[in-house]
Amino acid sequence: MIRRPPRQRLAAPVGAGLGLVLLAAAAAATAQPNFPVTPAQRSTAQQVAQQGVPFDELAPEAPDSYTVKAGDTLWGISGIFLRRPWRWPELWGMNLSEIRNPHLIYPGQVLYLDRSGERARLRLAQPVRDGGTVKLSPRVRSGPVGGDAISSVPLHLIAPFLNEAxxxxxxxxxxxxxxxxxxxxxxxxxxxxxxxxxxxxxxxxxxxxxxxxxxxxxxxxxxxxxxxxxxxxxxxxxxxxxxxxxxxxxxxxxxxxxxxxxxxxxxxxxxxxxxVPARDFSSYAPHAPASAVNGRIIAVYGDALSAGQNQIVSLNRGSADGMERGHVLALWQRGATVVDRQDPERAVMKLPDERHGMLFVFSVFDRVSYALILQVQAPVRAGDRFTQPD
Structure with missing residues (x-):
């Protein structure tokens, strides 16, 4: 559980135009050039680097700042600031000439929510205390990929399945x-x-x-x-x-x-x-599909007939269908078939599907993918539908 810190009195950040600078190092880029940052994410980041996001996209209790802690995840932190966590690139306007991997965040860094203009932006800063006031000084972090960086989602939930599924x-x-x-x-x-x-x-x-x-x-x-x-x-x-x-x-x-x-x-x-394949230590950046997705759950992984939160399911969409690792998907429960008992004709009705959960794709094959159930309100079964989130 990520706890929101109490609001602090903040001085304006130095060099506010810097945006959110999370990682800069040509050496790191050379060591691992294929970072999982999609062209769509990079394009979005470029667009919002100057614009920010509307205030109505912020979570109702979004804090002025948040200090990253060990055990945090990108998904959890995004949920602190945003109504829809997968839209993190839209909040984090980034200096892409310096950023090599924008979803790497480290414990001890301070994320500052800038509400000074007509739209909100999230910036990275290093706290320096001076007479009780927290001055936020932007910082570029240089270093190798991985290390103590926080993960995008709780990796301990999916790590056992990277070799098994x-x-x-x-x-x-x-x-x-x-x-x-x-x-x-x-x-x-x-x-x-x-x-x-x-x-x-x-x-x-x-x-x-x-x-x-x-x-x-x-x-x-x-x-x-x-x-x-x-x-x-x-x-x-x-x-x-x-x-x-x-x-x-x-x-x-x-x-x-x-x-x-x-x-x-x-x-x-x-x-x-x-x-055993070479272990992939790259991060899993949550993001919505760039285009419409509509598919079905093939099965619950293992012998169970239904699944709940933090369990694994297989999907009938893979890389051939545009599925990517890190995709966030909306999960829908199939509406029941019922009879209108007040109708003399006893009409048979198919109730609407209801959205009741969210999936996170972590492993993608040609025609099939595996996803972690991030949250759900009712048991998930084979045949349940998934789409792109709102």
């Missing part, structure tokens, strides 16, 4: 290395156990284990959009396999060896191995 497009698992045996004739293996594997491993060290790939079908067309496999656990490479030639001239296979390093459930014979 995977959509395969075809027969990748059919040709993937597979567990064929274990020491002492075991058929189930837990953390620390060895397992023997056949298939091309290429000397890679870290692996994920999956089983039972099932089709993900579009709730409307029933088209197969991809295949979701059950995540079993993780393993690390121990030694390579080989093929021996016996004295009689026949060949004998010696499988490769891996060690189970983590379990969602016990590893079994036939489970398939997939390399």
């Amino acid at each position: 995977v959509v395969f497009t075809g027969d990748e698992l059919v040709t993937a290395p597979r567990v064929v045996a274990a020491p002492e004739g075991r058929v189930l293996m837990a953390r620390g156990d060895l397992a023997y594997v056949r298939g091309e491993m290429g000397g890679l060290r870290d692996w994920r284990l999956f089983r039972e790939a099932k089709p993900l079908r579009d709730p409307e067309t029933q088209e197969v959009l991809g295949y979701e496999a059950r995540f079993v656990g993780t393993a690390e490479y121990v030694r390579a396999g080989e093929t021996l030639t016996l004295d009689n001239g026949k060949s004998q296979v010696v499988p490769a060896t891996v060690r189970v390093t983590g379990n969602r459930e016990e590893v079994g014979i036939g489970d398939r191995l997939v390399p």
Whole structure:
């Protein structure tokens, strides 16, 4: 829970035209050039750098300033100042010639809400106390990407799923290395156990284990959009396999060896191995889709029939449909079908869909995406609709 600080008496910021300067460093830009800042976000920031946002876009109790704390998120801070948190670029007019990644914010920084003109702007400043008055001096922060920067949303809620929730497009698992045996004739293996594997491993060290790939079908067309496999656990490479030639001239296979390093459930014979991808440490900047979106929830991740806040769902839209990581989506509950009992004809009515929650897209594949349920008022089920937010 982010607590709003008491209002402070503030002196006007030095160099007010600087805007919100969050990060500047050519070295950082060189180290990681592909920051997740969309052209639409950058265009919006350029437009509002001089304009700001209307006062009616501010949250009713938006404070004059807020000091960023460890554990804060971009989503939470935006919600303190704005009615609609995903519209953060419109409040933060930015000096884009200096900013390399505008959604990186750090604990200890002070965000100052400037209401001096006809529109509001949010500026970054460093507090300097002088006789009880907080003077706000703009500051450019230089440093490497990541570090102690706050996240856009609570990453601990989605981090476990970055490796687990995977959509395969075809027969990748059919040709993937597979567990064929274990020491002492075991058929189930837990953390620390060895397992023997056949298939091309290429000397890679870290692996994920999956089983039972099932089709993900579009709730409307029933088209197969991809295949979701059950995540079993993780393993690390121990030694390579080989093929021996016996004295009689026949060949004998010696499988490769891996060690189970983590379990969602016990590893079994036939489970398939997939390399662990390079970890993506870039931030997830919340933003609304640039164009209209209308789709359906395919399923609740796991075995549940319905989901609530902080759970994961799969969506029938992916990168091929313009979906991006960081998209904020409105969630709609399907209206029930009821009978008008006062009508002699007993007319059947379909009640309107009602907006009742919000999704945050964190993982995008070609035809499918995964999203975190940020907030919701009723259970979420397969077939529920999502759109772009207002």
